[in-house]
Amino acid sequence: MPSAQRSLIRPRIHHRDIKERLVEAFLFICATSAVAVTTAIVVVLVYESAGFFERVSIVDFLTDTMWTPLFAEARYGILPLLCGTLLAAGVALLVAVPLGLMVALYLSEFAPVKVRESVKPFLELLEGVPTVVYGYFALLFVTPLLQNVIPDLPGFNVLSPGIVIGIMIVPYVGSVSEDAMRAVPNALREASYACGATRLQTTLRVVMPAAASGIAAAFVLGIARATGETMVVAIAAGQQPNLTLDPTEPAATITAYIVQVALGDLPHGSIGYQSIFAAGLVLLLITLLFNILAHLLRMRFREAY
Amino acid sequence: MSAVVTAVPFATQSVSADPKVKSRIRGLNFYYGNLQALKNIDMVVYEHAVTALIGPSGCGKSTLLRCFNRMHDLTPHTRYEGEIRLYPDDVNIVSSDIDPIEVRMRISMVFQKPNPFPKSIYENVAYGLRVRGVKARSELDGRVEAALRGAALWEEVKDRLEEPGTALSGGQQQRLCIARALATDPEIVLFDEPTSALDPIATASIEDLIISMAGSVTILIVTHNMQQAARVSSYTAFMYLGELVEYGPTTELFTRPRHQRTSDYLTGRFG
Ligand SMILES: Nc1ncnc2c1ncn2[C@@H]1O[C@H](COP(=O)(O)OP(=O)(O)O)[C@@H](O)[C@H]1O
Ligand SMILES: [Mg+2]
Numbered sequence: 001m002p003s004a005q006r007s008l009i010r011p012r013i014h015h016r017d018i019k020e021r022l023v024e025a026f027l028f029i030c031a032t033s034a035v036a037v038t039t040a041i042v043v044v045l046v047y048e049s050a051g052f053f054e055r056v057s058i059v060d061f062l063t064d065t066m067w068t069p070l071f072a073e074a075r076y077g078i079l080p081l082l083c084g085t086l087l088a089a090g091v092a093l094l095v096a097v098p099l100g101l102m103v104a105l106y107l108s109e110f111a112p113v114k115v116r117e118s119v120k121p122f123l124e125l126l127e128g129v130p131t132v133v134y135g136y137f138a139l140l141f142v143t144p145l146l147q148n149v150i151p152d153l154p155g156f157n158v159l160s161p162g163i164v165i166g167i168m169i170v171p172y173v174g175s176v177s178e179d180a181m182r183a184v185p186n187a188l189r190e191a192s193y194a195c196g197a198t199r200l201q202t203t204l205r206v207v208m209p210a211a212a213s214g215i216a217a218a219f220v221l222g223i224a225r226a227t228g229e230t231m232v233v234a235i236a237a238g239q240q241p242n243l244t245l246d247p248t249e250p251a252a253t254i255t256a257y258i259v260q261v262a263l264g265d266l267p268h269g270s271i272g273y274q275s276i277f278a279a280g281l282v283l284l285l286i287t288l289l290f291n292i293l294a295h296l297l298r299m300r301f302r303e304a305y
Numbered sequence: 306m307s308a309v310v311t312a313v314p315f316a317t318q319s320v321s322a323d324p325k326v327k328s329r330i331r332g333l334n335f336y337y338g339n340l341q342a343l344k345n346i347d348m349v350v351y352e353h354a355v356t357a358l359i360g361p362s363g364c365g366k367s368t369l370l371r372c373f374n375r376m377h378d379l380t381p382h383t384r385y386e387g388e389i390r391l392y393p394d395d396v397n398i399v400s401s402d403i404d405p406i407e408v409r410m411r412i413s414m415v416f417q418k419p420n421p422f423p424k425s426i427y428e429n430v431a432y433g434l435r436v437r438g439v440k441a442r443s444e445l446d447g448r449v450e451a452a453l454r455g456a457a458l459w460e461e462v463k464d465r466l467e468e469p470g471t472a473l474s475g476g477q478q479q480r481l482c483i484a485r486a487l488a489t490d491p492e493i494v495l496f497d498e499p500t501s502a503l504d505p506i507a508t509a510s511i512e513d514l515i516i517s518m519a520g521s522v523t524i525l526i527v528t529h530n531m532q533q534a535a536r537v538s539s540y541t542a543f544m545y546l547g548e549l550v551e552y553g554p555t556t557e558l559f560t561r562p563r564h565q566r567t568s569d570y571l572t573g574r575f576g
Contacts, residue, residue, distance in 0.1 A: 112381075185420075187416060187418060187420040188420060188422060188423075191420045192422070192436075193379060194374060194376065194416075194486075195409070195432050195485065196410040196489065197406075198406060201436045205436070206422055
């Protein structure tokens with residue numbers, strides 16, 4: 001027989017339940033509002049772009065080689081902007097990949113614990129430098145420096161902001177790849193050393209390949225950042241859309257165009273106004289693509305460990 | 306002191322009449338920072354025999370084993386004192402003048418948990434050769450096959466050498482790690498509780514393998530399983546709190562332990 005003191009199991013729904021439900025509802029609202037805002041942004045973007053595409057055909061948008069929405073004879077080809085964007089991101093990547101890898105390799109495999117612990121916060125600090133600062137750094141310091149090497153380099157060009165964006169994302173790329181390398185189990189390093197490998201061999205032949213998908217994800221996220229980067233290119237690349245693959249020429253990127261137009265006062269609903277939404281939509285799709293790719297790479301990395 | 310161990314089967318591994326000394330440990334002390342983990346160890350390791358290190362957890366078995374391939378050099382603030390002489394070279398391999406990489410080229414290791422690289426079966430075995438600069442495909446092929454045969458894995462994997470080593474079963478992964486350790490023709494192979502992560506069937510096959518390897522290579526094995534020590538080894542060292550309490554032919558140590566601690570441990574009174 002159960003003892004007499006035993007409390008009865010009461011039916012559900014009393015004050016404790018209600019309180020818990022209120023908290024739950026509140027948290028649910030918080031969580032959904034974040035999603036709702038994002039969704040709203042996408043909806044506005046798509047809605048305004050739809051207005052744009054009623055006036056400009058998608059084929060023209062994707063194939064025309066001129067982007068001059070504010071001229072009397074307006075042309076709406078996204079290619080020059082896309083080209084400027086990818087060119088700047090490409091230059092940035094050429095700088096960020098080797099530097100970021102070296103930073104990550106050094107911090108993860110070579111640096112004494114003390115050095116690593118003091119350098120990492122410093123890297124994160126660098127991530128917080130306002131991008132305007134980098135923009136002027138590109139325009140007023142890197143460009144003149146480059147002009148010493150390439151005498152007829154124009155004051156506005158893609159090369160200089162590309163390099164600076166590359167430097168700018170090194171801390172991010174480096175610290176994310178470092179996390180990936182440090183997630184490689186120590187048992188693998190021990191196995192490598194026990195086979196007679198040096199530290200460098202262990203790093204290059206075991207740790208890096210084992211972390212490859214994680215490192216790749218870091219770089220893809222780095223590109224996503226570089227393509228979304230606004231201030232540096234707006235300041236140092238000039239603002240003329242230019243269909244070229246030559247980084248020594250001036251050009252505009254999608255983000256630079258958006259800033260330029262958004263700063264002027266275009267009438268609401270005008271085609272120039274709508275064009276920034278169409279450009280923004282393209283940018284969103286590109287970044288989304290990179291983020292999905294990075295996500296897939298990370299899943300692969302997680303699966304392995 | 307009477308013979309007390311009846312539960313443990315007798316060692317089946319015989320002791321040769323005139324064994325050659327492969328290595329001699331003299332006055333070995335080892336420190337992790339201020340913690341002295343090995344205290345004045347003196348011991349002889351015989352060539353082409355299996356020597357087991359037993360003792361309760363934390364007594365320093367792994368620490369002693371890892372002195373042999375200088376693994377401790379990877380941990381900051383560690384210090385060796387004394388000697389581990391390796392013959393026929395007659396050098397002290399824990400001396401700071403000796404390059405640990407040279408030592409690891411001669412003395413390889415198999416770990417507690419199978420730790421194949423996320424590479425193909427072939428590349429796992431070839432790894433030690435590649436870091437030594439062997440590039441010729443024919444040489445690699447031959448030595449990879451020989452090592453896989455030596456680890457009794459060849460028949461199971463010969464048709465899928467390009468598959469990832471991590472896709473094998475636990476027991477196969479451990480044999481792959483043994484093949485990796487054998488590929489470079491080591492003089493000594495160190496085993497640190499190589500079967501503690503494996504099921505009984507895989508364990509039995511690894512034990513058979515260790516016994517068969519002893520004909521051509523010197524083996525040191527850490528085990529917390531006394532039956533395993535009895536089955537595979539010719540010599541056994543019993544350690545306690547960083548000291549070597551008793552060392553001798555496995556049969557003698559198990560049937561006529563000279564120290565009270567040894568017999569207490571063997572009969573399961575502690576540890
Ligand atoms: N990396 C380390 N740093 C500090 N102390 C350690 C380290 N590894 C082992 N020890 C200590 O050294 C002693 C022996 O450990 P170990 O050789 O691993 O024992 P066993 O293998 O016999 O279980 C233990 O007291 C353990 O806590
Ligand atoms: Mg141990």
